[in-house]
Amino acid sequence: MAADTSAPRAAASPRLSQPWILTYHSVSDPTDDPYGITVSAERLDEQLTWLRRRGLTAVGVAALLRGRAAGRRGLVGLTFDDGYADFLDEAxxxxxxxxxxxxxxxxxxxxxxxxxxxxLGPRRPLLTEDGIRAAAGAGMEIGSHGMRHRDLTALSDDELRAETHSSREAIRRLTGTEPAGFCYPYGTADRRVLASVRDAGYAYGCALAPGPLLGPLALPRTHVSHADRGARLRAKEVRHRLRHRTAAAPARRTRGEA
Structure with missing residues (x-):
């Protein structure tokens, strides 16, 4: 069954508490990992076990936003950037x-x-079109990371439109469902990029440290690495709550969003 990817048009304020959303990338052997974006399946299992023991259930971002709008507690967002092929067999x-x-x-x-x-590599294969459909069929929400993982702030208006609008249409053709969410490659965005994402029809956008852009189209997330276990995850959760419960912090580009 495909996931319900509809998301509310959140009226979130930068001064309201932001949902906690965890960012993963590849789930495979982390020994050759110069960017710190790979976790093993065993460590992912350990991290999800830690969340469950604290009464938290990990869900896709659209489900998280719907749950918050309905007043539901105990949800944390879970995202996997880039669409690595190992998601199907490992994650x-x-x-x-x-x-x-x-x-x-x-x-x-x-x-x-x-x-x-x-x-710096290593080279990891991405999901094929059949793989994307398989992930959607398994109940995962499929969102857009753009067409080809480009720095959107450096593109012309036409190129930007292709990355935001065309990627949404391409995913709709693949899965039969228009994606609700967009994730900014490299975590790089500006107001022009957010305007294009909004114009394309996305209900939300994901960043890492969105700074003054904080809001429904620039939701903050927490990068998770193989080194993160209970104590480190708890520290990251506390930092997220403190950083995003009041005014937005200054913008900062973080490599963890790849």
Whole structure:
């Protein structure tokens, strides 16, 4: 069954408490990981176990926003950026064991490609079109990461429109559902980029440290690495609550969003 990806048009204020959303990338062998964006399936299992023991259930971002709008507590957002092929064999079984779902932000312009944007490697395969459909069929929310993982702030207006509008249409053709969410490659966005995402029809956007752009189209997230266990996760949760419960912090680009 495909996930219900509808999301409310949140009227979130930068001065309201922001939902806690965790950011993952590849789930595979983390030994060759120059960017710190890979966790093993065993460590993912341990991290989800920690969340469940604290009474938290991990869900996709659209489900998280719907739950918050309905007053539901105990939800945390779970996202996987770039749409790595290992999501199906490594991450999905762990999520199923814990009764969790997630948002997978994919690159419909690079089906079956690789993370060529990471100069240090290692090269990891991306989901094929069939893989994207399989993730959606397993109940995962599919969101857009743009077409080809480009710095959106450096693009012309026409190129930006292709990354935001065309990627949404491409995902709709693949899955039969228009994606509700967009995730900014490299965590890089500005007001022009947010305007294009809004114009494309997305209900929400995900960043890492959105600074003054904080709001429904620039939701903050917490990068999770293989080194994160209970104490580190708790510290990151506390930091998130403190940082995003009042005014937005200054913008800062973070490599963790890849």
């Amino acid at each position: 999905l079984p762990v999520l199923a064991r814990h009764g969790c779902t997630a948002t997978v932000f994919v690159l419909p312009g690079l089906p079956g490609g690789s993370n060529a944007w990471d100069p």
